[in-house]
Amino acid sequence: MSRWTLFSLVLLLGLGLGLLYGWVINPVSYQDTTLDSLRIDFKTDYTLMVAEVYHQTNDLDWAMNRLTLLRGKTPLNIIDEALKFAAQAEYTLPDMFLLRDLHNALKETD
Amino acid sequence: MDQDRGNWYLLTALILGLTLGLIYTWVISPVSQVDTHPSSLRVDYKDIYRSLISRAYQANNNLPRAKARLDLMDDDEPAMALAAQAQRFLAEGGDNEMAIILANLSADLQSAESAKNTPIPPTTGIDSTGTGPETTEDKEENNQETTSSPPREPVSTSTPVPTESPPFILQDSSPICDPTLGESLIQVVATNGAGDGIPGVEIQVSLGTEPKETFFTGLKPELGLGYADFSAEPGLTYQLEIPESGLIVSEIDIPACQNESEDSYWGSWEIYITHPN
Numbered sequence: 001m002s003r004w005t006l007f008s009l010v011l012l013l014g015l016g017l018g019l020l021y022g023w024v025i026n027p028v029s030y031q032d033t034t035l036d037s038l039r040i041d042f043k044t045d046y047t048l049m050v051a052e053v054y055h056q057t058n059d060l061d062w063a064m065n066r067l068t069l070l071r072g073k074t075p076l077n078i079i080d081e082a083l084k085f086a087a088q089a090e091y092t093l094p095d096m097f098l099l100r101d102l103h104n105a106l107k108e109t110d
Numbered sequence: 111m112d113q114d115r116g117n118w119y120l121l122t123a124l125i126l127g128l129t130l131g132l133i134y135t136w137v138i139s140p141v142s143q144v145d146t147h148p149s150s151l152r153v154d155y156k157d158i159y160r161s162l163i164s165r166a167y168q169a170n171n172n173l174p175r176a177k178a179r180l181d182l183m184d185d186d187e188p189a190m191a192l193a194a195q196a197q198r199f200l201a202e203g204g205d206n207e208m209a210i211i212l213a214n215l216s217a218d219l220q221s222a223e224s225a226k227n228t229p230i231p232p233t234t235g236i237d238s239t240g241t242g243p244e245t246t247e248d249k250e251e252n253n254q255e256t257t258s259s260p261p262r263e264p265v266s267t268s269t270p271v272p273t274e275s276p277p278f279i280l281q282d283s284s285p286i287c288d289p290t291l292g293e294s295l296i297q298v299v300a301t302n303g304a305g306d307g308i309p310g311v312e313i314q315v316s317l318g319t320e321p322k323e324t325f326f327t328g329l330k331p332e333l334g335l336g337y338a339d340f341s342a343e344p345g346l347t348y349q350l351e352i353p354e355s356g357l358i359v360s361e362i363d364i365p366a367c368q369n370e371s372e373d374s375y376w377g378s379w380e381i382y383i384t385h386p387n
Contacts, residue, residue, distance in 0.1 A: 003119060006120065006123075007119055007120065007122075007123045008123070009123075010120045010123035010124050010127065011123040011124070011126055011127040012127060013124065013127060014123060014124040014125065014126060014127020014128040014129075014130075014131065015127035015128070015130050015131045016127070016131065017124075017127070017128055017131060018127060018128040018129065018130060018131015018132045018133075018134070018135065019131045019134065019135055020131075021128075021131070021132065021135070022131060022132050022134070022135020022136050022140075023135045023141060027135070027140070027141040028135075028136055028140040028141055030141075030143050030146060030150055031150055031152075032150070032151075032152040032153075033143060033146040033150045033151055033152065033155075034151070034152065034155055035151065035155050035158070035159070037143050037144055037145070037146045038145075038146055038147075038148065038151075039144075039145040039146065039147065040145075042147070042148055042182070045179065046159070046162065048166075049162045049163065049165070049166040049179070050162065052166040052169045052170050053162070053165045053166055053168075053169050055169060056168070056169035057169075066158075066162065069155075069158065
């Protein structure tokens, strides 16, 4: 085996070890994340909190403002996703109603 | 290549490969930043999350749910974190309403914590767990829970109505000499008829014609739920007002004091207010 071939093989071995270490053994640890990166269950609970407050205050502007912090999607899309997850996770009916109330209110303004 | 160079080139290849691998995994294509936990949020987003938890608590009055949500933040002491946020909020000129909402949840958490030690008669027939949002991690740890299950207890959707309270009356207003305080403070303690501290009492302090500054009881729960203080400047005469009761305490002057070795220092002022019943 030529030295260049051996060199390349060991280089690939080192690369593989580097990938293993950087992705599996010691991946980048995220601190200082943003709301839009939250896992779907936490996003849904966040949306439910907004719905709870909206139910009391009827302040749709405030609710939209809070939902907009979950960037990347429109408030209506966010609440659509929350409703889907809430149904899958068998949220209680009162919670579903709160989410639907906010969904309907947002739909009217859409 | 020259065969006399030995095998060092292999070590070079390994180090080069490792370096390239690490650059790729840590810089170019790190593990995707999705599906994160609320505890990893940036400080300002954590504040938003806590504020939302407090507002939701104000709306549904469901303390177990609020507590479960706060537990997601991984704060050492959630009640203290809320109180600290309320103080920060006021210091940064935020609106008083939000500070009160945060302080109220902080105070209720503290009260619930102290009530834990009181025996409660068993209830029957009603599942009053009122748990908060469970996570998939919870499921992994405990298979009895469903994935990301929402709170199982229907939330209370009624609008909380402020409790009608009698106005505060002045119990005591006097200068104090306490060298351990370290600074001159106007200290206020608000209690009910039973002597329990009352959090969330708005206090306004003014200096002549200067604009009033507002502070609240309960933002330093470690000193008591009904406690509040204001850093005062010696040589000035302050006036303090409890707007909800129309109570005004005037002529508050920081006293000059002497310690045991006859060194002078500035004292403080303490004010006790209470509900008469």
